[in-house]
Amino acid sequence: GAGVSQSPRYKVAKRGQDVALRCDPISGHVSLFWYQQALGQGPEFLTYFQNEAQLDKSGLPSDRFFAERPEGSVSTLKIQRTQQEDSAVYLCASSPTGSYGYTFGSGTRLTVV
Amino acid sequence: ELKVEQNPLFLSMQEEKNYTIYCNYSTTSDRLYWYRQDPGKSLESLFVLLSNGAVKQEGRLMASLDTKARLSTLHITAAVHDLSATYFCAVDWDAGKSTFGDGTTLTVKP
Numbered sequence: 001g002a003g004v005s006q007s008p009r010y011k012v013a014k015r016g017q018d019v020a021l022r023c024d025p026i027s028g029h030v031s032l033f034w035y036q037q038a039l040g041q042g043p044e045f046l047t048y049f050q051n052e053a054q055l056d057k058s059g060l061p062s063d064r065f066f067a068e069r070p071e072g073s074v075s076t077l078k079i080q081r082t083q084q085e086d087s088a089v090y091l092c093a094s095s096p097t098g099s100y101g102y103t104f105g106s107g108t109r110l111t112v113v
Numbered sequence: 114e115l116k117v118e119q120n121p122l123f124l125s126m127q128e129e130k131n132y133t134i135y136c137n138y139s140t141t142s143d144r145l146y147w148y149r150q151d152p153g154k155s156l157e158s159l160f161v162l163l164s165n166g167a168v169k170q171e172g173r174l175m176a177s178l179d180t181k182a183r184l185s186t187l188h189i190t191a192a193v194h195d196l197s198a199t200y201f202c203a204v205d206w207d208a209g210k211s212t213f214g215d216g217t218t219l220t221v222k223p
Contacts, residue, residue: 006164031209042117042213043156056210089156095209100144100163102209104156 002026004105006092012111013082021077021108023092030096032075033102034067046090049075053106082112115140115206119214126192127219134217136185136202144205145185147176150199150216156201160187192221 005024013019025032031050035043036059045059051072060067064083069075079086089109093102116139120151127134136145144163148156160169162178162185171177173196175188199218203211 033210040215042215043211044211045148045212048208048210059210065126093156099157101146101161102211103158105147106155 004092004103005035006105006108006110007107009106010109010111012113014113015083016081016092017076017112018042018078018080019110021074021079021090021110023077023094023095023105025073025075025092026096027073028096029094029103030072032069033093033095034077035060035091035093036088037091037107042089046077050109061075076079079110084112086110087112115142115204116201117141117204117212117214119202119217122131122215122217124217124219126196126219128193128221128223129191130156132189132219134189134193134200134202134219135185136187136214138183138185138202138204138212140206141180141183142204142206143180145178146203146205146211147174147185147187148203151198160193169197189219192219194221194223197221 036047037043047057049069064080066078091107091108092105095102145160159177164182167178199216201216203213
């Protein structure tokens with residue numbers, strides 16, 4: 001596609017509910033990143049894929065967070081048993097091999113009530 | 114742990130005047146980015162700076178990098194309303210993962 005597509009744009013979840021956030025990167029982009037952006041702050045790294053391999057998940061805040069990219073294209077970030085502190089914008093970015101800089105998607109704004 | 118600090122965090126600018134945003138980072142890196150974010154929107158890449166002394170310019174914005182001082186600056190020349198947004202610097206620290214500053218929110222007033 002022309003850009004990085006994320007869905008849904010907005011998600012309201014009741015505390016304790018599971019959610020799944022989708023990222024469709026630019027076709028052919030090998031690298032895919034997830035970031036979490038709290039209100040009024042800069043994005044924070046969550047996890048990184050190269051093709052289908054999850055090379056780094058050190059930024060995932062707890063074991064309730066899980067990400068996958070089974071076929072090396074679309075990625076899903078899943079949050080189990082959501083808590084209020086999970087409320088944030090979740091940004092996905094992709095990059096081709098050997099390139100500098102990333103293209104970010106529009107993000108999913110998650111609100112846990 | 115890489116830390117990235119931006120200042121100021123808020124900047125109220127008058128049209129046609131010049132301003133500078135500073136980005137300091139704590140450990141060696143070979144890649145620094147500047148992004149723009151409008152309210153409710155995603156991050157738009159402005160500049161990628163790859164080496165000491167690198168300078169890039171686009172319109173009224175100019176970014177520079179001093180890797181020895183671990184400092185990047187974003188200079189705004191003759192501010193206009195269209196530049197109102199939040200600007201982030203980000204530094205790569207490992208295999209392309211970035212640490213972001215907290216952002217500088219610019220407001221241009223007539």
